[in-house]
Amino acid sequence: xxxxxxGEWVERAARMEVRDPQDDSLVDTVPQANAADxxxxxxxxxxxxxxxxxLSVHERHAILTRAADLVAARREEFAYTxxxxxxxxxREARKxxxxxxxxxxxxxxxxxHLTGETIPFDQRQGSENRFGFYIREPIGVxxxxxxxxxxxxxxxxxxxxxxxxxxxIIVKPHSETPLSALRLAEAIQEAGAPAGMxxxxxxxxxxxxxxxxxxxxxRMISFTxxxxxxETIMRKIGLKKVGMELGSxxxxxxxxxxxxxxxxxxxxxxxxxxxxxxxxxVQRLLVHExxxxxxxxxxxxxxxxxxxxxxxxxxxxxxxIINRAEALRIERTVNEAIAAGxxxxxxxxxxxxxxxxxxxxxVPDSCALAQEEIYGPVTIVSRIRxxxxxxxxxxxxxxxxxxxxxxxxxxxxxxxxxxLRVGGVMINDSTDYRIDAMPFGGVKGSGLGREGIRFAVxxxxxxxxxxxxx
Ligand code: NAP
Numbered sequence: 144x145x146x147x148x149x150g151e152w153v154e155r156a157a158r159m160e161v162r163d164p165q166d167d168s169l170v171d172t173v174p175q176a177n178a179a180d181x182x183x184x185x186x187x188x189x190x191x192x193x194x195x196x197x198l199s200v201h202e203r204h205a206i207l208t209r210a211a212d213l214v215a216a217r218r219e220e221f222a223y224t225x226x227x228x229x230x231x232x233x234r235e236a237r238k239x240x241x242x243x244x245x246x247x248x249x250x251x252x253x254x255x256h257l258t259g260e261t262i263p264f265d266q267r268q269g270s271e272n273r274f275g276f277y278i279r280e281p282i283g284v285x286x287x288x289x290x291x292x293x294x295x296x297x298x299x300x301x302x303x304x305x306x307x308x309x310x311x312i313i314v315k316p317h318s319e320t321p322l323s324a325l326r327l328a329e330a331i332q333e334a335g336a337p338a339g340m341x342x343x344x345x346x347x348x349x350x351x352x353x354x355x356x357x358x359x360x361x362r363m364i365s366f367t368x369x370x371x372x373x374e375t376i377m378r379k380i381g382l383k384k385v386g387m388e389l390g391s392x393x394x395x396x397x398x399x400x401x402x403x404x405x406x407x408x409x410x411x412x413x414x415x416x417x418x419x420x421x422x423x424x425v426q427r428l429l430v431h432e433x434x435x436x437x438x439x440x441x442x443x444x445x446x447x448x449x450x451x452x453x454x455x456x457x458x459x460x461x462x463x464i465i466n467r468a469e470a471l472r473i474e475r476t477v478n479e480a481i482a483a484g485x486x487x488x489x490x491x492x493x494x495x496x497x498x499x500x501x502x503x504x505x506v507p508d509s510c511a512l513a514q515e516e517i518y519g520p521v522t523i524v525s526r527i528r529x530x531x532x533x534x535x536x537x538x539x540x541x542x543x544x545x546x547x548x549x550x551x552x553x554x555x556x557x558x559x560x561x562x563l564r565v566g567g568v569m570i571n572d573s574t575d576y577r578i579d580a581m582p583f584g585g586v587k588g589s590g591l592g593r594e595g596i597r598f599a600v601x602x603x604x605x606x607x608x609x610x611x612x613x
Contacts, residue, residue: 144321146174146345147328149187150338155180159318159345161228164496165454165463170227173321176346181313181354184342188284188311189360191339196281196309198337200254203307207251209334214327215244221295221326223455229294229320230420230462232454243296243327246579249596250303257308257600264610275610281309282384282605283362286355288348288376290368291465292420294320297388298327300579301365302341304599306331313361314343315352317368319465321345348372356380363603370516370588386592386602388584390516391544392426393574394537396559398530399433401549405571406438410522411445413547413573415500418461419520422589423545423575426517428524429533435526439504442524443488446500463496464519470496473519477501480512480523490520514540530555534562544585545574566593 145152155174163170174180214221218240225236257279264273287301298314305312316324321343328343344351356364356376363384366376370389377385395413397406413425430438454462464470474493480503481487490501501521506513512523527533537546545567548559556570566585569576577583584593592602 144171144173144325146176146325147332147341147343148180148184149342150332159321161319161322163227164230164319164465171322173325173345176344176351178351178354180346181344181351184313184344185284185355185358185360187339188313188342191311191337192281192283194337195311195340198309200257203254203309204251206331206335207247207254207303207306210331210336211244211247211251213330213333214240214247217326217330218244221323224322224326225295226454226462228322229291230418230454230465232459232462233457235417235462239293239296242579243299246296246299246303246596249580250307253304253307253596253600256597257604259606262608262610272613273610274613275608277606277608279308279601279604280607282603283310284360285310285312285603286358286361286364287312287314288352288355288364288366288368289314289316289324291317291320292417292422295323295327296579297367298324300594300596300599301367302327302331304594304596304603306336306340307596308600308604310603311340312342313355314341315348315355316343316345318345318347353379359383365599365603373590384602386584386594386599387590388422388594389588389590390422390518391542391585391589392514392516392540393423393545393547394427394429395425395547395573396527396530396533396537396549397428397430397434397438398548398550398552398555399431400551401434402551402571403434403437403441406549407441407445409549409573410442411449413575414522415446415449415461415520416575418464418498419522420465420518421575423577424518425522425547425573425575427513427537428522429527429536430524431533432526432528435524439488439502439524443502446489446502446522449500451497451499461500461520464498467496469518470498473498473517473521476511476515476517477503477521480506480510483507483510485510485512485523488524508539516542530558534559538562538564541588542585543587544589545569545576547572547574547576565589
């Protein structure tokens with residue numbers, strides 16, 4: 144495919160290959176943009192902003208609604224692109240494509256809710272004759288850097304709010320999965336977005352990504368990816384706004400009074416969706432000792448029943464790891480835990496780029512598997528004595544995106560809600576629950592700021608006060 148630069152689909156002699164991680168077959172190639180391309184994109188975005196900031200609500204609403212209709216009409220093509228270039232099975236990819244339609248529709252809706260409020264200036268003596276309000280204005284050029292695991296919907300989570308609020312946006316998709324973002328850009332351009340409002344520049348993060356984050360003309364960086372890259376970007380970013388959606392090692396507590404069947408089925412799905420390459424992946428299951436022996440064999444049976452294989456086969460539950468280096472990293476992390484005394488209850492094997500659904504126990508707290516994000520289909524189970532013990536363990540890491548608790552007891556649910564240090568607490572759901580309209584983001588090493596359309600729109604706009612001296 145070509146990339147979208149200032150309203151034109153352009154080729155470059157230097158190209159990057161997009162390969163299917165399950166068999167290394169060539170899916171397509173995309174231009175490998177250089178510094179001059181990124182510079183040109185930023186200049187076009189600065190220029191385009193003079194037009195986009197003046198687009199009316201009904202014009203922005205119409206662009207986003209038409210884009211949503213186009214993605215809905217092409218849902219199967221989008222699903223195929225996601226499944227081919229990335230790690231998702233076709234069934235997982237269909238869900239992502241339909242969520243992208245939601246994301247664009249919610250963004251269209253948000254154009255109509257971008258309001259300010261009146262300010263009671265007369266609360267201060269001497270201001271009796273003042274009257275005024277604030278409005279929210281777009282901030283300008285937004286740089287968006289995306290990961291590989293949701294190559295369509297997580298890009299839509301940046302484009303939708305940026306367009307809803309009248310900004311311009313430059314997307315740098317992940318080098319392994321640029322095609323979904325380019326197809327989304329086709330739909331948005333077809334829907335009527337003016338030149339420069341949305342550009343998609345394909346190229347290496349260390350090269351063009353680096354330029355995007357450090358250029359002072361870019362007013363905000365909206366990044367979703369690993370903590371390590373997030374920290375690198377933070378060191379270079381200078382004076383601009385930032386949204387950081389990073390990783391986690393999400394905990395789920397299963398109390399003695401939990402609905403066992405629900406806890407098993409929700410957590411099996413939460414553990415192995417997208418082969419665990421998911422920031423909401425259920426990594427740490429904290430199971431009450433009274434229910435442990437009933438829960439764990441059922442959870443392991445669920446993991447064993449998961450069908451790993453060809454992503455395009457409708458019967459497949461789980462696809463591959465994104466590349467060999469990542470599959471080897473997962474294997475190494477599991478082996479380190481085994482050497483430190485951990486027990487494998489199922490899985491623990493790599494076949495090429497595929498890693499089996501894996502359940503482990505007795506993982507020492509000092510292991511990377513217990514402390515860091517595994518970003519693969521590996522879940523560790525531990526016994527807990529009571530809720531205090533579970534909450535203390537859940538919080539004892541430097542991440543906090545979402546947490547879950549299975550219980551029928553209102554007091555336990557409330558205590559978990561208050562005490563878990565995370566961006567979201569799911570009660571009777573695994574951590575892998577999200578709708579696109581809720582505030583989404585983490586605390587501690589899981590990030591800064593919130594996505595979820597209304598919340599991203601807020602981050603991508605600034606209040607301007609207007610005061611009349613009457
Ligand atoms: P990654 O390796 O950090 O890459 C993310 C993006 O950053 C890619 O587009 C990459 O470009 C770019 N990049 C790399 N180096 C850069 C630099 N120096 N300057 C600017 N950009 C640079 O992350 P990933 O492997 O794609 O994603 C996995 C991580 O994302 C996990 O930790 C996961 O939990 C997290 N995640 C978080 C959320 C959330 O909402 N909180 C959602 C999904 C995923 P290249 O591809 O060209 O290197």
